[in-house]
Amino acid sequence: MTDRSPTEEQNVDLARRRLLAGAAAAVAVAPGVMLVATGASARPKGVAADANKRWGMLIDTRTELSDWDTAIDACKTEQGWGGGNNPATDPQWIRKVAIRNKSTGAQATFPVMCQHCENPPCVDVCPTGASMQRVDGIVLVDKHICIGCRYCMMACPYSARSFVHEPVHNQRPHMPRGMGTVESCTMCVHRVDKGQQPACVEALQAKGSNAIMFGDLNDPKSEISRAVSAHVTRRIREDLGVQPSVHYQGI
Amino acid sequence: MRLVTRIFSIALVGFTLAMAHSAPASAAEDGSKVPMPSPSKAFKGEQCVEPVETMRRDHMLYLKHQRDDTLRDGIRGEKYGLNECIDCHATKSPDVAGGELRTIEPFCGECHAYAAVKIDCFECHTGAADDKPKQSSSLPIDHGELSDKAMLMSMMENYLDKGATK
Numbered sequence: 001m002t003d004r005s006p007t008e009e010q011n012v013d014l015a016r017r018r019l020l021a022g023a024a025a026a027v028a029v030a031p032g033v034m035l036v037a038t039g040a041s042a043r044p045k046g047v048a049a050d051a052n053k054r055w056g057m058l059i060d061t062r063t064e065l066s067d068w069d070t071a072i073d074a075c076k077t078e079q080g081w082g083g084g085n086n087p088a089t090d091p092q093w094i095r096k097v098a099i100r101n102k103s104t105g106a107q108a109t110f111p112v113m114c115q116h117c118e119n120p121p122c123v124d125v126c127p128t129g130a131s132m133q134r135v136d137g138i139v140l141v142d143k144h145i146c147i148g149c150r151y152c153m154m155a156c157p158y159s160a161r162s163f164v165h166e167p168v169h170n171q172r173p174h175m176p177r178g179m180g181t182v183e184s185c186t187m188c189v190h191r192v193d194k195g196q197q198p199a200c201v202e203a204l205q206a207k208g209s210n211a212i213m214f215g216d217l218n219d220p221k222s223e224i225s226r227a228v229s230a231h232v233t234r235r236i237r238e239d240l241g242v243q244p245s246v247h248y249q250g251i
Numbered sequence: 252m253r254l255v256t257r258i259f260s261i262a263l264v265g266f267t268l269a270m271a272h273s274a275p276a277s278a279a280e281d282g283s284k285v286p287m288p289s290p291s292k293a294f295k296g297e298q299c300v301e302p303v304e305t306m307r308r309d310h311m312l313y314l315k316h317q318r319d320d321t322l323r324d325g326i327r328g329e330k331y332g333l334n335e336c337i338d339c340h341a342t343k344s345p346d347v348a349g350g351e352l353r354t355i356e357p358f359c360g361e362c363h364a365y366a367a368v369k370i371d372c373f374e375c376h377t378g379a380a381d382d383k384p385k386q387s388s389s390l391p392i393d394h395g396e397l398s399d400k401a402m403l404m405s406m407m408e409n410y411l412d413k414g415a416t417k
Contacts (some may be wrong), residue, residue, distance in 0.1 A: 049325030063342050134325055142322055143375055171377040178375030194325050 009192035014119055014241055042195030053188055054118075056217040056245035057201075058224050058233060061110040063211035067204055068096050068111050071212060074203030075113075078188065080172040081162075091162035093185050094200070097251065101168075108251050111200075111212075113185035113202050114139055114160040115236065115244030122152035122161065131182075135243055137217075138187050148180040158244075160184050187214075217245060253278045290361040292352065294380075295337040307362075310336075333376055341380040353380040356362075 014212040029192050043050070067163075076082035084090035094113040100106070116139045123132045123139065130146035133139050141152075143159075153161045161184040168177045177183060188198035195200070201214045215224035233247040293299070299306050303315070313331035320326040337355045344350060344357040355378045363370050372378075 043325070043327065045328030046326055048320075065255075132323060134323070136325070140322065144318060144322070168375070170379070172373065173337070173379075173381045174275055176375035176377070181375070189325070193325055 005023045040131055042142055043193055047151060050138045050219060052183040053216045054218040055137055056224060058213040058227055058247045060211050061108045061248055061250040063209060065076060065109055067209050067211040068205055070203050071111055071200035074199045078199035079175045089165045091164055091183060103187035106248050110248060112158055114244045115158050121155040125155040138189050140186055141182050143181040146181040151232055157240055276308050288361040288365040291342055294342055296339045337380050353382055354378040
């Protein structure tokens, strides 16, 4: 991968999207002036997500390969996906991607999930408004109004979303899932709102690994912000200009 | 003139109240074979988040309003959450999961079967109370033995489904 600055065309494209998003977004972001220095903390009851936060992840690809299985298993257990019999169509919230540099032979394996883009194409194309971005940057599917058209899956450059083809039973109380809707990584929004870390991050930490770091990219004092400013990181397909929240180190 | 209006309005209110009171009773007594719903008492707690009459009429509005606040705005811990409904109203029933799990479907199904209003909530949400950790999410609930009521509900769901797809 090479780092390319967004071309003029892409800038025009983004400007159009922002214009279409309308003045409402600008009004919603402007009033919040308070900047909280802490990273993940539980919000009190009845308080909406904080527009000054931008949750993100830093994934260190130079870790042990088994770490990614730990992360994926933790995700399955937490969110209740996996265990189907149709690998071609079963939902997959995180997957391992292996890359190899043909000229040098260098290889890397890392997890790819929803990258929680700042300019999410899935939200742009959704005909019902089900594909949405919370003010703190987490991209979600509102399954109450998802009609299962799968346009977002076509638009996502990371193939991060899955369509649920089969009936689902025994869902987790915090994670409703149902046939005919699209789903993807929620960055464990139910845990983040309680001031906890996503399940994959916690499982890795319990194992003694810091392969995935989670935190507020807008807070200059947060661990992730300091790491991102101290080391060279990259985001997959940065050239698209979608501004993902997931940073990778070592690729 | 004013007195006449007042007497008339009092009479009107009285008549309306009498009608409202007698309407369910007459529905049960006029020979219809569908019995009036009798949802079970809450598994725990004595007082719902709103008066019972309000909840019977407006529970869906509360749920619908709060689901958008929670999912889209991230507002947590408000009082009309579906999980809170389940926590109190889920009961063990032989109709669901062989009576091993505490689920809310029988409670909701009581009136929804009577009114023939299909509930979509549990297409995605679990109706089971979070009493013990669940191991696997992919094992289907055992629908092997359906009772009469469950059979009626599934037939009705099928009917409503087909109606909706036309």
